[in-house]
Each structure stands twice: as C-alpha cells, then as structure tokens.
Amino acid sequence: MLLGALLDAGASLTVVQSAVDAVSGGTVQIRAREVTRGGMRALKADVEPLVDDPPHRTWRDVRDMLERAGSSTDTAVAVFRCLAEAEARVHGTKPDDVHFHEVGALDAIADVVGCCAALADLGVSTVSAGPVALGSGSVRTRHGRLPVPAPAVAELAKGWQVSAGGDGELATPTGLALLRSLARACEPLPPMTLDAVGIGAGTRDPEGHANVVRVMISSAEAAPAAQIVERDEPDDRAVLLEANVDDLDPRLWPGILNSLLTAGASDAWLVPIVMKKGRPAHTLSVLCPSGLAGPLRDQIFRDTSTLGVRHSPRGKVALERSFADVTVHDTRIPVKVAHRDGVVLQVMPEFEDVAALARRQDRPERLVLQDALAAASGAGLIVGAALPDNLRPAQ
Known part of the structure; x- marks a missing residue:
C-alpha cells in the first residue's frame, strides 16, 4: 500500500523496478493499476514473483542480497534490520538467525526496496507519520492463530501512538518496520506547502472505510517541524507548556506524566512550588515539538485541574x-x-x-x-x- 502511494505521488516505476532487480536478480515484477477503494481512486501496486516457490531466507541471507546490490540499498538494510531485531525478540533468537518466511520472500523484499527507491526518486529526505491503527481480532500464521496485533507488530509499535481502529489485521510487520525505520516523528499533519498526494490501495475493499494509505509530500523548506535535532545550532521549533496546579491528588501525577510522554512529549516533569496563601503546589512542564503543542495542551486540560497553560518557544540542542x-x-x-x-x-x-x-x-x-x-x-x-x-x- 505504501509503495502504491509513493508511485501515485510521482515516483518512477522504472526506477523502482531497477532497484528491485538489482537485489532480486530480475525474479520479481511490479505492476501498477488504478482501482477503487471505498469509492476513492487509488493506485494498487502488485508484486509478482517470476519464480515458483521462492525460498524462505534468514536476515543474514537478505542482508547479503542487499549489500551485493550496492550502497543505494542502505535504507532497505535498516528496515530489514529493524524487522529482524523485532522478530528475534519475539521468538527468543538472534537477529541473524531469524527466518522471515513470507517477509523474506521476493514480494516483501520488493516492497521494502521499492519503497526506499521510491522515496529516493521523489527526493524525500525527512518523513513523519501519524498514529497507526493496528486492528483487532486474530490472524492465521505459520505459528498458528495469533491475536492482532501480531507479536512482531506489537514489538515494532513500541513508542508509537497506536489504536485498534477496526476489525482484522490493519498493520503488518513489514509495514511497521518501514514506518519505524523511515519516520522521524509521530505527529499530526504539520504545516506544509503541499506538492504531491499519493493514495495506495490494499487488496481488500471492506465496508465502512477506504482501505488505502495516503502520503503527502511537501517541499524541503516546508518539511515537518518535529524532527530529532542532530546539529549544533539551537532549534527554536520546540515548545514548553507549563501549568501551576495546587488541588490535584498527587497520586495521579505519575500516570499523567507517563501519558504525556506516550502522547509524544519530548520530556515532562514536576517542580514543587508554593503559591498564594502559602499553598503547596506543582508546576507541570512539558517540552514538545511544536506540532504536538495543541494536542498536548488539550491533554493537560483534560487530565489535570489547571485553568490555564502557558506556552513559550524553546531552543534545543540534542546529541x-x-x-x-x-x-x-x-x-x-x-x-x-x-x-x-x-x-x-x-x-x-x-x-x-x-x-x-x-x-x-x-x-x-x-x-x-x-x-x-x-x-x-x-x-x-x-x-x-x-x-x-x-x-x-x-x-
């Protein structure tokens, strides 16, 4: 679905196919066709293996294939490494020995390499994404019937904002590995000058929602504001939210701080203070990317008894x-x-x-x-x- 969305946004199918051929040796083909999902036009990327019964592969096998293809697959290596480490933790083994099964087959290699090549062709340098719907119920796998989200999906989703979002499996290990390896932040849609929109279709067309993934691409000067800072100059796009609270049960504070961090705050802390009439109180401080200031401010109003939240821009230099x-x-x-x-x-x-x-x-x-x-x-x-x-x- 992500590959279809990137192709729909303008990535060259020829460039993507060439990158996949460099890894797979011309044993898989990508076709793109327009379909309708929930009444919405979308592009369906079909990955067709050209060999019968492609072998299962370990992470070591996949890494060797990618490295032989050259440095242009560095991002794909990072995606598969992320996936291998999650699968290793789930199955109690070493990443090099993880058997990818269907993930290691040619179609998934084409998905990962194709997405990375499409992003490069579009000139995308920074990626962010919103919360992910994981689904509910159960799914049949080689290991039997497993609850949704599947164990590897749950492992990869750690630290990301998620919800159930509907019935069935709505996120796969490959999809989560792509998102966690490529996206720098989980955030609402930031302000941007929109250059292109791509809509990629899934195979199913369920009732009640359009089974699609959508990408929005902006020019470099309007890149998403919430990024991990990796330079020496202070970044003035962080926001500090503060509120003085003197009438909240102190047993609630640990849960409030944890929920703010889970929702995307860079840091959250309390400072004891004394307010008017000598009343003991706390100052709640929340440091966050500017794109999350609004949602986190609403969360402070919802979870505490404060009547006001101060906000101010802050510079930040992070290692x-x-x-x-x-x-x-x-x-x-x-x-x-x-x-x-x-x-x-x-x-x-x-x-x-x-x-x-x-x-x-x-x-x-x-x-x-x-x-x-x-x-x-x-x-x-x-x-x-x-x-x-x-x-x-x-x-």
Whole structure:
C-alpha cells in the first residue's frame, strides 16, 4: 500500500523496478493499476514473483542480497534490520538467525526496496507519520492463530501512538518496520506547502472505510517541524507548556506524566512550588515539538485541574542517539548511546530492562546496572571512543 502511494505521488516505476532487480536478480515484477477503494481512486501496486516457490531466507541471507546490490540499498538494510531485531525478540533468537518466511520472500523484499527507491526518486529526505491503527481480532500464521496485533507488530509499535481502529489485521510487520525505520516523528499533519498526494490501495475493499494509505509530500523548506535535532545550532521549533496546579491528588501525577510522554512529549516533569496563601503546589512542564503543542495542551486540560497553560518557544540542542544490545547473564539489555561526529559521549543501559533483570535475579539494581555498563564497555561502547558501526538508530 505504501509503495502504491509513493508511485501515485510521482515516483518512477522504472526506477523502482531497477532497484528491485538489482537485489532480486530480475525474479520479481511490479505492476501498477488504478482501482477503487471505498469509492476513492487509488493506485494498487502488485508484486509478482517470476519464480515458483521462492525460498524462505534468514536476515543474514537478505542482508547479503542487499549489500551485493550496492550502497543505494542502505535504507532497505535498516528496515530489514529493524524487522529482524523485532522478530528475534519475539521468538527468543538472534537477529541473524531469524527466518522471515513470507517477509523474506521476493514480494516483501520488493516492497521494502521499492519503497526506499521510491522515496529516493521523489527526493524525500525527512518523513513523519501519524498514529497507526493496528486492528483487532486474530490472524492465521505459520505459528498458528495469533491475536492482532501480531507479536512482531506489537514489538515494532513500541513508542508509537497506536489504536485498534477496526476489525482484522490493519498493520503488518513489514509495514511497521518501514514506518519505524523511515519516520522521524509521530505527529499530526504539520504545516506544509503541499506538492504531491499519493493514495495506495490494499487488496481488500471492506465496508465502512477506504482501505488505502495516503502520503503527502511537501517541499524541503516546508518539511515537518518535529524532527530529532542532530546539529549544533539551537532549534527554536520546540515548545514548553507549563501549568501551576495546587488541588490535584498527587497520586495521579505519575500516570499523567507517563501519558504525556506516550502522547509524544519530548520530556515532562514536576517542580514543587508554593503559591498564594502559602499553598503547596506543582508546576507541570512539558517540552514538545511544536506540532504536538495543541494536542498536548488539550491533554493537560483534560487530565489535570489547571485553568490555564502557558506556552513559550524553546531552543534545543540534542546529541544524536543510537541503540546497541549487550548480554548480561544471558539477557539482552538495550544500551542508549549518545554521540557526536562519530565519538561516543554518553552510554546508559535502559533502566527498565535492568530493573526487570534485577527482579528476576533478586539482586540489587545497582549491581545489575554495573554489570550492564561493564558489558557495554566490553562491546566497545566507551565514552570518548569511536562510534561502532553496528548501532541502530534510536526510534
């Protein structure tokens, strides 16, 4: 559906086919045709394998195919790596040994490589997306009947805004891997000068909604405002929301802060203050991309007792962030690595994973944290050292 939308937005089918041929060796063909979905015109991209019974492949096999095709498939490598890591976590195996089954077949390789080639052909440099409907019910797979969202979809959806959105499977592992690898932010449609719109069709045509994916493309000068900042100059597109609250049950604050972060806030915190007549209170502060200021302000009004929310623009300089995994007592612990210009500046294991391992082992968290830091150091994640090549970008 995404490939159809990008082709409908103006990507060249010839360019896309050439990129896919470079990886697949000319064993799959992409055809585009106009269809109607829910009364809406859309473009259906049909991927047709030209060989019978294409083999299943591991992530190692797919990576070798992509790397032999050349550097133009770097983005596709990142998409499949994201997918392999999610499948490995679900099945309790190593990413290199993940069998993609239908995902590793030629049609899915064409989907991923085709989308990446289409984005490059359209000159797209920054991608953002809105919340994703995952569906509900169950789906039949090679592993039997599984609940929707399927385990790999749920893993890939971590940190993204999602909803059920309807019956059946509405998001696949391949689709979520593309979105999480390509999109820099989950945000409402930002202000833009719209240059092109593409509508891609799914196979089904259910009642009640149009089974389509839509892409909107703007010129570079009107690119989405919410981006991970990776430069030295302050970015004045962040917004700080603040509210003084003196009459809220303090037991509600942890849930409120967590819900704001889940909704896309960059950070959210409380500061104790004393208000008029000596009343103890808190200042709620929420730092967010400008495109989310309105929805988060509405959420503050909904979840707290404040009568007003202040807002002001803020500059922000952020280090680039990536993730690596280390093994601590046979358990995988993600490690966040902050870096600049190829040099590691901060190394910190994800504390929730450290705390979970400490509970399972009935050990102090500080000792498990020390073990994780030692494992990170052994993996070359050392402050001041060169950034390793095998890190994955932070989502």
